[in-house]
Amino acid sequence: MMQFLCIVIRELLRFLNHSFIMQEKVFYAIVSAIVIIGGVGIGVAYDHQVAVISSHSSNQQMIGAYHLDLIEVMDANYNSSVGAQPRYYEVVNGSLQSTSNITLPTHTKITVTITSYDMGNASVPSQYLTASGILNDKVLAINGTTAMGSNTSESWSTNMTSFPASKVLHTFTILQGSSTIVNIPVMAGYTEIASFYLNSTGSMTWQCEAACGTGSSGWGGAMSTAGWMTGTVYVQ
Numbered sequence: 001m002m003q004f005l006c007i008v009i010r011e012l013l014r015f016l017n018h019s020f021i022m023q024e025k026v027f028y029a030i031v032s033a034i035v036i037i038g039g040v041g042i043g044v045a046y047d048h049q050v051a052v053i054s055s056h057s058s059n060q061q062m063i064g065a066y067h068l069d070l071i072e073v074m075d076a077n078y079n080s081s082v083g084a085q086p087r088y089y090e091v092v093n094g095s096l097q098s099t100s101n102i103t104l105p106t107h108t109k110i111t112v113t114i115t116s117y118d119m120g121n122a123s124v125p126s127q128y129l130t131a132s133g134i135l136n137d138k139v140l141a142i143n144g145t146t147a148m149g150s151n152t153s154e155s156w157s158t159n160m161t162s163f164p165a166s167k168v169l170h171t172f173t174i175l176q177g178s179s180t181i182v183n184i185p186v187m188a189g190y191t192e193i194a195s196f197y198l199n200s201t202g203s204m205t206w207q208c209e210a211a212c213g214t215g216s217s218g219w220g221g222a223m224s225t226a227g228w229m230t231g232t233v234y235v236q
Helices: 002-017 023-061
Strands: 064-081 084-093 095-098 101-104 110-117 137-142 157-160 169-175 178-185 190-196 201-209 228-236
Touching: 064 101, 064 178, 084 169, 110 169, 110 178, 137 178
Parallel strands: 064 110, 101 228
Antiparallel strands: 064 084, 084 095, 110 190, 137 157, 137 190, 169 178, 169 201, 201 228
8 A cells, every 4th residue: 555655646746847837726636635545545554453453362362361260268157057167269350259150261271279278188089189181180289378387398389180188178170960070189278270171161060079068978068059169160
């Protein structure tokens, strides 16, 4: 477009050089035409650039990672008869939200950060002591979320696949029917970071697979209550 404008201006100047007299109105008409044509050219170029930038930004948003932030606390008030129970919360825009329904994107890298403000351990079936369904089957475990003298000799951060039963108090497990899609063992007093993809849409179940609730089995109370130790994951 700019090359075309240069040619037009050059020819107009050549015409002026070979003309004896040009009326003032004609001169201004030519100048106006040059300005208008130039403006159109610049406008087209600008619109094209904006379109490219917008398209690029949209693609970046589509392929960027999605962050899921979860906090697990040990002493949420369940009701007057049961008392304190553990509970997962989702952190959204700086506030704690219920985890009864968690919405996640499909075909997108999801990075989850789980911070456990808890102590002790719970009975966990052996298959849930191993991380699965996550990138590289590795969880970055960062020690020291809960300040306790007993954890000062532990490694501050490490990548883990298998977790010791003596330290696992909860899990964050995503299930599709009876199939385990994602399993992240959660150690008390740690912050854990892992990434995964969900490649099919629909509803799934998230569940803590550690018996951390009430009753003789440990599966009462929070374990069976949506927004506490279980809930629904909507993938869209």
